[in-house]
Amino acid sequence: MGSNNRRAGEPQPTLVPPYHPPVDIDAVRTLLAVADTGQFQEAAVDLRISQQAVSKRVANLERSLGVTLFTRTARGVRLTVDGQAFLPHARELLRAAERAAASVRPGDRALRVDVLNRRSAPAEALHRFYRAHPGIDLDVVTLPDANVEAAIEAVHAGEIDASFRAVPLPARELPDGILVERVLDDPLQLLVGAAHPLAAAATLTPDDLAGHRIWIPGIRPGAEWAAYYDELTEAFDLRIDAIGPNFGSAALLDAIADAADVATLVGSGDRHVWPATQDLRRIPLHGPTPVYPHSFVHRTDNRHPTLTALRRHLVATRPARPSDSWEPSWVGRR
Incomplete structure (x- = not known):
């Protein structure tokens, strides 16, 4: 029987596995x-x-x-x-x-494009591009809690290839090599239920909305959409209510469907689907027509072939701006 010279209570020696250098x-x-x-x-x-x-x-x-x-x-x-x-x-x-x-090499991986919302006009534009080019590899992403500055930084760092954003920044404040192209002006519409006093209107002016509660939950201070609605509110003396968490478009539509005192604003190019029993109405705004200005943000040195094809598609299919369009003062003319 072998002897054990280790005293009681002494720690057991740690066995160190042999080192294997990484394979080249x-x-x-x-x-x-x-x-x-x-x-x-x-x-x-x-x-x-x-x-x-x-x-x-x-x-x-x-x-x-x-x-x-x-x-x-x-x-x-x-x-x-x-x-x-x-x-x-x-x-x-x-x-x-x-x-x-x-998976990360431009040209070999999918083109990564950020949109704020999968039902927004830019997302619909990407869907049309994909239908026109079914063989392309496209990755549509939504950056979590990202404002325009964070989205631009993600493009600049190469985490994404492009983003659709309203850009309230002068060109001199953009990082070197970042290009912002105005590609999609989305006219706003009023969305109301059948019981709302404006539900029977064929069209409305922004001034017609004064005094009515417009509910747009989830507007975050400092975000570009907050800057847009701040100036819209001031320009037409609107009452926009951002109180409450954003539970998504379905919950918002449910709240509006039977309400006589609540409406919301949506883009004409946004995709919203609701049951026929809700009887929601989308009413165009004119005189002037407020438009939400979506710009395409990308790096000038990005050589991804799908990016080139997408830019050409966006320019070729860019809708004409309404002749009476209203836009925030900080948006550059295209």
Whole structure:
């Protein structure tokens, strides 16, 4: 029976696992080239590097794995038993690395475009673009709690390729390399239930809305849509109520459907669907026509091919601005 010199209560020694250096992807790629060609020289030609570099990469890989992967023969090299065991895993490792790179590489990954709301006019414009170009790879995202400054920073950092935003910033305050293009002016409409006193109107002027409660929950101070509604309210002496959490468009429509004293504003290009029993009415505003100015924000050096196609589509399908349009003073003319 062996003796134990460790005293009672002493901590057990911690076993440290042996260190294994990370596998070099270029070395794995080189191993596959050698395995496929059977010769270091042919692998060097395929990889466009020297034969000495091929030998060095394979030697470093063998050293990091602690095994021999190839044996030399009169006709070149062949895989050892360890090399044969490693080969299928090496192929999968390289495929995973290529998938990882493609997921973020412009031109290989989907074009990422930010919209404020999946039912908004810009989202509908993206849907029309996709229907016109069904083969494109498009990723429509909504940045969480992002105002226009955060969206522009995300574009600048490359986290997204583009964003649709109203931009209340002068050009001199934009980061270098950021382009803001006015692409979509969305006329506002009043949305009311059948019991509302304005429900029977075919059209209205903004002045007709004075004194009526317009409920737009979820307006956050500092956001560009808050800046828009602040100036709209002041220009036409409107009563816009932003009190209460935003539970989404369905909850808002439910609240308006049977109300005689509540309405809301929506864009003419926004997509809203409700049951026929709600009998909601969308009433255009004219004289003047308030428009929400959506701009397309992107980097000037972004070479993603789908971005170019999208910009061309937006310009070609850009609706004409109403002749009597009203817009905030901080929006640049297109």
